[in-house]
Amino acid sequence: MPVPEIQRAQVADLIAGGDAVVVEALPEEVYAQGHLPGAVNIRPRRVVELAKTLLPDLDRRVIVYCGSADCDASLRVAQRLTELGYRDVHRYTGGKQDWLDAGLPIETADHRSLDQCS
Template identity: 45%
Template sequence: MTTIDTATLRDWQKRHPDITLVDTLPAAAFAKGHLPGAINIVSDDVLDEAPRRLPDKQATIVVYCASENCKRAGRAAERLARLGYTEVYHYVGGKKAWLAEGLTLEH
């Protein structure tokens, strides 16, 4: 699994606005705030929901969760790879790193 940091994610967002951001936290945490443009697929639901919600297996997908200590995004990335997704990246810092850079969340 390939990991990325905040600077890489911001650069990709500027150059490739079609990146799909996936917040892997529970719906309540997603509702409290998520990275702009992100969709919510809880890590435990990836195997069931990804084929319907992420139909392009070659699309660039960036998964994240709360922080570098959160394991949900890593599990989701592994599950997406098992389903055949080829461009999956784990934004390790998650919401905590995003906010530490002075960036805002959507609500």
């Protein structure tokens, strides 16, 4: 199932405007080391368990990302959210690595484990 992709500039604008929910699809310990501003953490295997609580509005724009373009966790989470009825789901394919490469802030300075994907 295709998921629309979204680029860094759009993600930054949506975060700044509070116009989307951002989801990091990496393991909890990687999320804790640093994530995009305001992001919530939902790993692929926990989508069904956490989506209703963390993403109560099926119509709200959701942006899912993971470590980099080499990681498919964001795709798996985005596809599962779409299957669950979320209507405005996008994938930030460049992920955390692209964000950091652009010099944009994360909520924690420790970002050592960007390549992990599960």
